[in-house]
Structures are given as structure tokens and as C-alpha cells.
Amino acid sequence: MKGSLTLRVSLAFVLIVAASAAGLGLYLYHAFTGEIVRRDEIALRGKLRQVQQLLGTPDAQTLLHERPQYFRDTMSGQENALVRIFDAAGRLLLDINPLDERYPVPLLAERVEQTPVVAWTSRAGAPAQVVSGSARLGGQPVRIVVARVYADRTAMFARYRRQIVLACGAAAVLAGLLAFLMLVRGLRPLRAIAAHAALVRPGRLDSQLDSAGAPSELQPLIGTLNAMLTRLHDGYTRLSGFSADLAHEFRTPVNNLLMQTQVALAHPRSQREYEELLASNVEELERLSRMVDSMLFLARAQQEDVVPVRQLLSIEDEFARMAEFFEGMAEERELELACAGVGSVQADAQLLRRALANLLSNAIRHAHPGTTVTLAAGVHAGWTELTVTNQGDPIAASDLPHLFERFYRADASRGAGSTGLGLSIVRAIMILHGGRAEVRIAPGTVSFVLLFP
Structure with a gap:
């Protein structure tokens, strides 16, 4: 499937989902661990208050000397709970430290809520926290240090990380599979288009693609x-x-x-x-x-790179040139040539003369003897119109749409000596100039018009 759009999009979707899931998992992990640490800090301060309240009881001194483990039991009886009590002179009155940990003693604060919780690392590499506070034992001030080692927290966080990684991987794989299936189904119209296009042959170009049901x-x-x-x-x-x-x-x-x-x-x-x-x-x-x-x-x-060399041409001079050139042919047919109109037109000189020559020769060939062939010019609706008019047999309405087609002759019996390409060349010349050629029928006359923008 090298180069497959389905495979590339599926892989991209897998990467996007994996990155999104990893980002979400990382956010949730930090939010979860942060909340656990915050709750542990609150719980540790709560244990500090419990010890403070216990020291304020009448039998606190008896408990301190006869049942010191009672203070650890106050810490939910966990072996990872550490308690130290110092008197005003700094002598150690109580030291519950079964793990023989060394941990810092934070500064005292006036209120428990303001007491800083100091994080430290146990000898086993587990995270731990310690908080300190003051109390009175038998009317004498003492200092309490409560600490806790969270070995279970490390294991819990590790499990949570593994679950996040597994969830991200499963989400990416599932997303990739679903994306692949969706693309296979979604690209079905494209495959139908490709199958239909494969049936196109030179003789079947009129076959159209069915858009029914396509997205x-x-x-x-x-x-x-x-x-x-x-x-x-x-x-x-x-x-x-x-x-x-x-x-x-x-x-x-x-x-x-x-x-x-x-x-x-x-x-x-x-x-x-x-x-x-x-x-x-x-x-x-x-x-x-x-x-x-x-x-x-x-x-x-018909080549798109053909560009006419336009210049400002005098319509009067061009008409005179055409009339002089076709004067002999007109006399043979007992016709007169008349020119009317002045002004100028932006056109390629050679192409304009060829178009006028084709129209004029066609008009002379089909005009009735004794009539006049007229070359006229004018401006209408922003177009410069050059018109060649003759008086001859009328052109059937059915022939009008085909007059500018190649090899088309409205009257085959009168086409002797003609290639049938003259009017096609006229239309091609006008297309090159961004204009058009028209035929206009009036009673007794036929006019071919060149319209320049």
C-alpha cells in the first residue's frame, strides 16, 4: 500500500489520536498526582492537629512515657508514620522512627494552615513529607514534627502511568482501525469514479459520471x-x-x-x-x-500561445485597400463596391485583411449582378462593427447556425472553387481578437459582421 492515501491518512490519524491521548493522559496524570499530593498535605496537617490535641489532654505526659506508640497509632497506625517531640531546650522527648529515616525539620508557623509542608525523599527513594508545629505539654511548650513516607503512592503512580500508556496505545490502535475503515468506506465514491473513468473510450466520451449518492x-x-x-x-x-x-x-x-x-x-x-x-x-x-x-x-x-500583433488601423484605409484589390473581380460580376464609415480599430493588420478578404470574396461570389456590395463601419454598445453586405439569394434559417463551420456550404452548387474554410478562418481570426463574427439577414440582403471589442 505504498503511497496509499488511505494508509497515509490512517497513520496520520493514529499519530494525532496518540498525541492527543498522550497530552490528555499527561494532563490527567499531573492533575491526579497533584490532587493526591494536596490531599496528603491536608491529611498530614490534620495528623499534626491530632497530636497537638492529644498533647493537650491531662494524661498526655503519662502516654508519652508509658505508651509512646499511641502517638503513632494516632497516625492511623502505619509504620511509615514518623513522630518527633522536642522540649523548649531542644531535647528529644519522643522519636517514633522505625525506618531510621533522616528528614528535615521545617520552620514553625503561628497557625497549622500556614505551616509549610516540606517534601523529602526516604532512604528507599520513596517520596515523603514533613510538617512541624508547636503545642504545650504539662504547661511547657514543646515542638512536634510529623512526617510520613508514601511508598504506596509511588507504586500507585506507576500503575496509573502504565494504565495511561496502555489506554493511549489502545486508543491510537482503535482510532487507526476505525479511520482505515471509515476511509475505505468514505473513498468508495472515488473508486466508483475511477472505475467509471476506466470505461471511458474515444467512442464513449458522452458517458457522464453519476453524481447521485456522492458526498x-x-x-x-x-x-x-x-x-x-x-x-x-x-x-x-x-x-x-x-x-x-x-x-x-x-x-x-x-x-x-x-x-x-x-x-x-x-x-x-x-x-x-x-x-x-x-x-x-x-x-x-x-x-x-x-x-x-x-x-x-x-x-x-487554435493554439493558446498565438497572440495577434495589434495596432491602431484606419478603417477607411483598410476598406479602400480591399475595394481596390477586389475591383476587378467585382467588375467581372457586374457589381459595384461601396465603402462607408470612418474611425479606427485595434487589430492585427494581416489577420484583419484576411478576414475582410474572405468576407468580400464570398459576398462578390454570391451577389446578384448589377447590385452593390457595401463595406460599412460603426460603433454599437462598445463594439466596433465592420460589416460586409451584399444583395443575393436568401440564406435558409437552418443554414445560419452552420455557416462558420469548416467545409460547410449553404449552396453546394455555388461553391465551385471554394475550400469551404473561408468563414471558419474569419471566426478563428475574431476569436484571436477577443471578438466574434455574426451573420445578419434582412429582406434582400445578407450581412456578415466583424465585432471588435
Whole structure:
């Protein structure tokens, strides 16, 4: 499971739980031991008061000489209880010390509650505490020292520490197991997505991931993947259609070249016939060359790193340039060219001229003889509009959405000599400029519009 997300998260969860449990255990341990020590101090001061009260009884001197162990019995009769009593001159009147311990004598205080409790360590290494106080024995002042060795406390704390360690370890292991099971179950939708994605094939890009039952955290991922599949499906469909169209478009001129050449070679021909064949072949080859050039341009235009070199261009000058270039073609079709509009536009000069040339050649080719093809410019809603309008046969409404598609011809009978890529190139040029191309239909006229932001 190297590199497994489930394993890594489970281990991280184990470490987090172990650290949290250890911190909690450490806090509880210190709170518990602190409380035990505090209670022992209170109990030790209480034993000091008991001895003080006992010394204040009438028969205290008799007990001190005849029954000294009675004072230890006052300390609950435990052998780890130590009692010393000194007179005013510092002579030792009573010394109950079965363990022969050496321990300090703390300072006296006026009140027992203010008497400091001094901690020390026994000869066996066990923790111990001692407290001192004053009393009167037979009317004479005496000093009491009460101490206690807590060997049982050390063992109890050790057991408590072991229990905390075992509890932390068990909590970490249990947390790791639960985290693993939860992740295995929680990542089930991701495994389902992976299984579904494995079924995606070039011919099955329309298959969408099912978001039903998926947690809300995965909904954006599923939506993004479905959108990606949709884009891939659209791109694959366009590419498949484009490949089919390209094969179809290339097949016609290639078949023409092949058939004409085969017919010419079937029998001896005159020089003039060979020249006519070569001229016809040149026309087909030129058409193929234009098609290849257009395809290369469209392929480059789709690259994200292609950036047009924009400059401020005079619309009037560009229209005049186009009109002069297409003047001869318009005369052949008995058409007039008219230019209207002034101003400027930020655009790549070569790309703008290519777009206008494609629109103008298309307009001249489809205009009725004796009419006028108009180039106009204007500004509308923040867009600079360059319009090429002609008067020709109306375009069917069903053809309008497809006019800018590759190899699409609204009227195939009038597409002779056309590659079917002119309007696609226009749209690609406008996309590069951050604009768009539109077609507008009015009674008796067709207008193609270039909109620059």
C-alpha cells in the first residue's frame, strides 16, 4: 500500500489520536498526582492537629512515657508514620522512627494552615513529607514534627502511568482501525469514479459520471469531470467530423487529378491537349494548396500561445485597400463596391485583411449582378462593427447556425472553387481578437459582421 492515501491518512490519524491521548493522559496524570499530593498535605496537617490535641489532654505526659506508640497509632497506625517531640531546650522527648529515616525539620508557623509542608525523599527513594508545629505539654511548650513516607503512592503512580500508556496505545490502535475503515468506506465514491473513468473510450466520451449518492465534497469534482468529458466529446466529435470532411474535400480534387491524368495517358494526345490537362491539374493543385494553407492557419489559430500583433488601423484605409484589390473581380460580376464609415480599430493588420478578404470574396461570389456590395463601419454598445453586405439569394434559417463551420456550404452548387474554410478562418481570426463574427439577414440582403471589442 505504498503511497496509499488511505494508509497515509490512517497513520496520520493514529499519530494525532496518540498525541492527543498522550497530552490528555499527561494532563490527567499531573492533575491526579497533584490532587493526591494536596490531599496528603491536608491529611498530614490534620495528623499534626491530632497530636497537638492529644498533647493537650491531662494524661498526655503519662502516654508519652508509658505508651509512646499511641502517638503513632494516632497516625492511623502505619509504620511509615514518623513522630518527633522536642522540649523548649531542644531535647528529644519522643522519636517514633522505625525506618531510621533522616528528614528535615521545617520552620514553625503561628497557625497549622500556614505551616509549610516540606517534601523529602526516604532512604528507599520513596517520596515523603514533613510538617512541624508547636503545642504545650504539662504547661511547657514543646515542638512536634510529623512526617510520613508514601511508598504506596509511588507504586500507585506507576500503575496509573502504565494504565495511561496502555489506554493511549489502545486508543491510537482503535482510532487507526476505525479511520482505515471509515476511509475505505468514505473513498468508495472515488473508486466508483475511477472505475467509471476506466470505461471511458474515444467512442464513449458522452458517458457522464453519476453524481447521485456522492458526498457534497465530491460534487464539484464530478461536475468538473463531466464538463471535461463533454468538452472532450465535443472536440472528438468535431475532430471526427473534420477528418471525414477533410477526406471528402481532398478526395474530389485528387480524384479529378487522377482521372484526368489516366484518361490523358490512355491514348496519345496532342501538345495542346497535354497543355490543357496541365492547366486543369494546376487549378486542382492550387485548390489543394489553398486548402492546406487554410487548414494550417486554423490549426495555428487554435493554439493558446498565438497572440495577434495589434495596432491602431484606419478603417477607411483598410476598406479602400480591399475595394481596390477586389475591383476587378467585382467588375467581372457586374457589381459595384461601396465603402462607408470612418474611425479606427485595434487589430492585427494581416489577420484583419484576411478576414475582410474572405468576407468580400464570398459576398462578390454570391451577389446578384448589377447590385452593390457595401463595406460599412460603426460603433454599437462598445463594439466596433465592420460589416460586409451584399444583395443575393436568401440564406435558409437552418443554414445560419452552420455557416462558420469548416467545409460547410449553404449552396453546394455555388461553391465551385471554394475550400469551404473561408468563414471558419474569419471566426478563428475574431476569436484571436477577443471578438466574434455574426451573420445578419434582412429582406434582400445578407450581412456578415466583424465585432471588435
